[in-house]
Amino acid sequence: xxxxxxxxxxxxxxxxxxxxxxxxxxxxxxxxxxxxxxxxxxxxxxxxxxxxxxxxxxxxxxxxxxxxxxxxxxxxxxxxxxxxxxxxxxxxxxxxxxxxxxxxxxxxxxxxxxx
Amino acid sequence: xxxxxxxxxxxxxxxxxxxxxxxxxxxxxxxxxxxxxxxxxxxxxxxxxxxxxxxxxxxxxxxxxxxxxxxxxxxxxxxxxxxxxxxxxxxxxxxxxxxxxxxxxxxxxxxxx
Numbered sequence: 001x002x003x004x005x006x007x008x009x010x011x012x013x014x015x016x017x018x019x020x021x022x023x024x025x026x027x028x029x030x031x032x033x034x035x036x037x038x039x040x041x042x043x044x045x046x047x048x049x050x051x052x053x054x055x056x057x058x059x060x061x062x063x064x065x066x067x068x069x070x071x072x073x074x075x076x077x078x079x080x081x082x083x084x085x086x087x088x089x090x091x092x093x094x095x096x097x098x099x100x101x102x103x104x105x106x107x108x109x110x111x112x113x114x115x
Numbered sequence: 116x117x118x119x120x121x122x123x124x125x126x127x128x129x130x131x132x133x134x135x136x137x138x139x140x141x142x143x144x145x146x147x148x149x150x151x152x153x154x155x156x157x158x159x160x161x162x163x164x165x166x167x168x169x170x171x172x173x174x175x176x177x178x179x180x181x182x183x184x185x186x187x188x189x190x191x192x193x194x195x196x197x198x199x200x201x202x203x204x205x206x207x208x209x210x211x212x213x214x215x216x217x218x219x220x221x222x223x224x225x226x227x228x
Contacts, residue, residue, distance in 0.1 A: 004158070031214065042119070042204050042218030043159070056215060091159070095214060102214050106151075106158040 002026065004107035007090050012113045018080035021110045023092030024072065033104065034067055034077050035091040048074065062084055079112075087114045119173060121205045121219035128195055128226050136190040136222045138179075138205035147208040148172075148181055148188040149216065154201045162190075162203070195226045 005024040015017050025032050030051050033041035046065065047058040051072035060067070064083070069075040079086055090109050093104040116126035122137040140148065150172070152160040165174030177192045188205060202221045209215035 011186075025190070033215075040220065042206070042220050045215055048215060068188070093159075097214070103161045103164075104216065106160065108156075108158045 004092055004094055004105055006107035006110055007107065008110055010111050010113075012115065013082055014115050016081040016086055018078065019076045019082055020076050021090050021092075021112075021114060023075045023077070025075070025092070025094035025106060026096075026105055029094035029105070030072070030097045031095045031097065031102070032069055032075050033093040033095075034075070035093065035114075037089040037091055037109070039088070046077070069115055082112075082114045084114050117141060117146075117207070117209055117217050119205050119207050119217055119219040122224050123200075124221070124223035126222060126224045128224070130197055130226055130228050131194045132226075133174050134190070134192040134195045134199075134224070136203055136205075136224070138188045138190065138219060140207045141204075145183065148179070149208075150177070150179055150188070151204040151206060151218075152201050153204065153221075159204065160213065166168075182223050195224070197226045197228055200224055200226045201205040 007022050007078040032049045034046045037043040046060045048065045052069045067077045089109040092107045094101040094105045095104045118141045120139050147166045149164045151159045152162045153159045163174040165172040165181040171180045179188050179190045202223045204221045205219040206216045
């Protein structure tokens with residue numbers, strides 16, 4: 001079974017520019033998560049989708065970050081405008097349920113550097 | 116609250132040494148607990164989990180026991196290999212459903228021959 005796909009793998013931009021990340025989940029996985037992992041820290045959840053609906057975006061900086069999951073499959077995460085402190089690895093994960101025991105499968109991540 | 120604290124790294128060991136990576140969590144209810152591993156150049160992957168008190172998760176020679184009395188979920192392995200070199204993350208399920216995970220900061224393990 002194919003894993004979670006993310007692109008691009010690396011991105012370098014200047015502050016105030018915009019950037020978008022893409023995630024393709026494992027087929028049939030209804031739940032999709034975007035995490036931000038700053039160097040030296042654990043992943044922090046930004047937003048969680050159940051199919052194409054948002055179930056948790058409490059830690060998403062909504063003044064600059066946005067995400068969508070059209071048709072309940074692929075998802076994009078956008079930052080506009082980017083700040084220096086947005087430099088991090090952005091991880092997409094998916095699972096086939098929303099209970100506390102369902103394993104989350106992670107993609108390889110997109111490493112963003114903001115100059 | 117909901118938080119996870121794990122020992123700082125890096126942890127450097129010789130091959131076949133015993134490994135312990137400490138993890139404690141704040142307790143709101145009885146959350147499921149997880150260890151994820153990130154090998155160099157790869158994404159995070161689930162190593163083991165425990166869903167209730169006194170459960171022992173195990174995989175690839177690693178073990179962790181859910182200790183409610185000490186709110187701990189320490190990761191252990193009796194004999195590490197060079198291939199175990201990775202970053203290990205302890206995580207708990209967020210109280211409130213929807214399978215949200217709260218991660219610790221991660222502990223880097225380096226095993227030398």
